[in-house]
Amino acid sequence: MDISSLIGSLHPLEIKVLLALRDARSRGPMKEQQLEQTAALEPSQLSMAVEWLLAKSLLSVASQKTTPVVSLTKIGAQYFEKYAPIERILSTVRKAGQTGKRLTIQDIQSQEGLEPTEVSGAVGCLKKEGAIRIVAGGHVESTGGPSPTAEAIRELLKQLHGTPRDLQAFPEPMRRVIEQHAVKRGNANEPFRIDDHVERTFALTPDGLGAADALVQQGVADEVSQLSPELLKDGSWRTKRFRKYTISLRAPRIASGKRHPYREFLDRVKTKLVSMGFQEMRGSLIETEFWNMDALYMPQFHPARDIHDVYFVKEPTHVSEIAEPFFSRVAAAHRNGGNTGSTGWGYDFNEERARRLVLRSQGTAVSARTLAAGPQTPGKYFSIARCFRYDQVDATHATDFFQVEGIVLGRDINFRTLLGLLELFAREVAQAKEIKFLPAYFPFTEPSVELHVQHPRLGWMELGGAGLFRPEVTLPLGVDVPVIAWGLGLDRMAMVALGIHDIRELFTGDLDMIRTTRGKF
Amino acid sequence: MPTISINLKDFSQLLGQGTVTAERVESWLPLVKGELKDHDDATGELRIELQDSNRPDLWSCEGIARQIRTALAGKAAAYPFFKPKRPTKRLMVSPGLEPIRPFVAACTAVGYRVTGEGLAQLIQMQDKLADIFGRKRRTVSIGLYRLPDIVFPVTYTLVKPNEARFTPLGFDEPMSLGEILSVHPKGVEYGPIVAGHDRVPLLRDAEGQVLSLPPVINSREIGEVRIGDAELFVEVTGTDLRMVILTLNILAANLADRGATIEPIEVVYPSATALGKTVRTPLDFSQARPIPVKTIEAALGQSFGATSIARALTAYGYRVKPSRETVIVKLPPYRNDLMHAVDVVEDVAISRGYGEFTPIMPSQFTVGGLSRVEQVSDRIRDLMIGLGFQEIISNILASRQDLCDRMRLGGTSWSRLVEVDNAMSQSYSCLRQWIAPSLLRVESASTRVFYPHRVFEVGEIAVPDPADAQGARTVTALGGLIAHAGANFSEIHSCLDLLLFYLDYPYTLEPVAHPSFLEGRAGRVLSGGRPVGLIGELHPEVLELWQVGMPCVIFELEVDPLAERG
Structure with missing residues (x-):
């Protein structure tokens, strides 16, 4: 594509990014946040423009750093408020110990309204840690001992409530608890989620710099993006240049009315x-x-x-x-x-x-x-x-x-x-x-x-x-x-x-x- | 209905056809209305669900094998112990049991040495019969004992809870009956069946040894059958004489199938029962019934003649006397499920195999169509979709919290609901009285789904109405909701207005003070002077209670009046 048709097809957002990077080229590649400020764009606008420019090879990723970040899932947020199954089971068993009530695993499950898988996982963990034991007749008893996992989960729920944190910021035992209770394929009902937070820096490619230079030389004054009733009424559309669209982009989403699939x-x-x-x-x-x-x-x-x-x-x-x-x-x-x-x-x-x-x-x-x-x-x-x-x-x-x-x-x-x-x-x-x-x-x-x-x-x-x-x-x-x-x-x-x-x-x-x-x- | 476990090797022995495969067993299961749930090739264990709740004789390995053996042989095996013969052993029933648990039947089974698999089947059969057929031991319960320890005659009697002691199964020390009823797990579970009287039933032998406290628990000394035992005493107690005897008949046939010799016992009652003062058990009490051949042929849509019908029924275990126009049938002694000729009709079809009947299409002409309410509902759905609304479908059962509290209706006249008496969970404890909470449930779960949201539901609600015989009317209603940053009264009003224009349904709005809506922004929809709906901007507190962060406007409309217009 020649440079004039290339710049003719650029979206105003893309132009802003190109010009911002050109102005700051002496300072080297820019982070997303810097670009947001210099180009005066919303994060969503910037990410659209960046993806388009990357696709056109006008922009390149200069560096990329991935940090795993832990946050609470919806279930995690519920656990924060209403306690995790392991905490609830432990506290129920301890309470039962005080009142002399004898509980089976089924009793705990129905009393707490938990799923069988939640109960079996938590009971297994508590048993392994020696916080509870199962005695004759399938009754569950508290040993009086602590459950490091339950305590770690409470601490993590507190720390992560409302604020995602770097996984590496946690000590090794906590990290292990997070990883055991993070959402994975096949097990979505977990309190934690580990997402890779990617930080990238961007630089103009030679083509990108060429396009930015051309934009500066030519100016963008007379371009319009939308045909309007006014332009039609006074015939001024004849003197305007209409920005070319990249029509291969995904269509924006809309919702329609329709019957429920069932x-x-x-x-x-x-x-x-x-x-x-x-x-x-x-x-x-x-x-x-x-x-x-x-x-x-x-x-x-x-x-x-x-x-x-x-x-x-x-x-x-x-x-x-x-x-x-x-x-x-x-x-x-x-x-x-x-x-x-x-x-x-x-x-x-x-x-x-x-x-x-x-x-x-x-x-x-x-x-x-x-x-x-x-x-x-x-x-x-x-x-x-x-x-x-x-x-x-x-x-x-x-x-x-x-x-x-x-x-x-x-x-x-x-x-x-x-x-x-x-x-x-x-x-x-x-x-x-x-x-x-x-x-x-x-x-x-x-x-x-x-x-x-x-x-x-x-x-x-x-x-x-x-x-x-x-x-x-x-x-x-x-x-x-x-x-x-x-x-x-x-x-x-x-x-x-x-x-x-x-x-x-x-x-x-x-x-x-x-x-x-x-x-x- | 019951699901039982059987062992393929044990089953093969009972069937007497050499070793059979699980696939072969499955191919026979239609004969017993059984479904193979799963099978384990390594252990040879099959799990079979038996559908027919009126055929307790099939709820065991022996019973299934017997029905299939009968089909293969073309007739049922004879059980000589049902023939009258003077029993040598007696069971005496004391007076006073009538209001508690009046009936008992018993026999002995000698000569079959109990194997591990046999014992497992005995226990399973005892459980299933007492639990399902015996309604959790209320009407029928079963006891099995080691015969050599018992001195006859046995007495079925009543005693005060502190008058007798014995060591129940599962315990090591003798306990009084009162202690058993209040401490033993089985006493706690089944004691209430015989509670409420000053005395409880007891079975004991001529030397005063306790056999059991029916229907609760057996004695550990006499009432624990073990592998290797070859002489058993079997008893059934209960509240229905025929059910008690039928249960004993089934147990006797099963033990006989395993090689035991059954000796009947004479049960002597203090006064006459429907079957006399002394009843010899097991007892064949089947009645002969004449069934017209025509009846069977008309019901099955096929002519076979009396001989074929007789052959099919004989191969299913019946005793049959055919004549030209009638077959006189008698059920085998281990069945008592013939209420009407149609029961025989089905057995003919099962015996011949459903696959033997060629389907024919019902040929008479009928006109299909939808109810008026459904027609109008469909029309409304189309129009709402044209207005850009997404249809949703919701549970009709919901919580009072969702239906009232989160709608700010608690304590108001709008909070009357149809409630469930035995709710399993609060989330599903009331019938919805309007559609709005269902729409908000979707909003609440979809706050991250891109806006605008336009959703609607046409569905049933239960409107409490003291004037109605059932206390509530089932009404079909429409609810529509719009949610986005600028959603307001005028937008939802336009939708309602256009909808009712197309439905040709003149209406007016009058202001209403309704707690779910912002004051001054809510209206009652009136048609012909009659209130048929609501419209307005939802109160911000309602949105907060549902954790919805967007303005929401809704309308709600009864559909039935539209349908009634014709």
């Missing part, structure tokens, strides 16, 4: 279901145990109805009544089969329990309501229902999630049409070529089937469960045709489509992640 996935499923002739059903977030479980012939002693599986509403605890004739018929079905031709579960059905309010724990509750509301025959229904389960939230368990479920009613419904429907789902929803049907168990269906599919990218996976509703479910709700109940387990497919590995990220609060995730459907 929504895009769910919308695709929704569209598929509608195209297969399914009508959408909606329901209430709060349900009675009756509609959530009794109407589905789940016996009141069923393990999944335990206090440890379902969320109960605090206030009001019960509804005053449940619509008849459903209430009596369902109760009879549980007690002795009622008019369903069944023996029933043969236990003492508790009417009070049926009126208990819970957070909907399964989408099938919506189907039960639909059955009772006089659905069409033939009819196909689906819902994408938010459900709630009493579960410890972790990478694979959510407490609040979507279930895709539905029903199909018709005189032609039987075991083979059930398999046919599942085959259709496998093809339409999962693009599966190969499928397998396995016997399954659900309290409300018989026969019951699990659908396994060979997903193009995931291999064999369970796509859903289904079955024919038991007569103990349909007859009390006033439906006398066979009904398929089906549910699809789509979370794993969604997670792969969105490239995430933690179910919590489906509802992430990180706007950057939401903005930049592209679903691969």
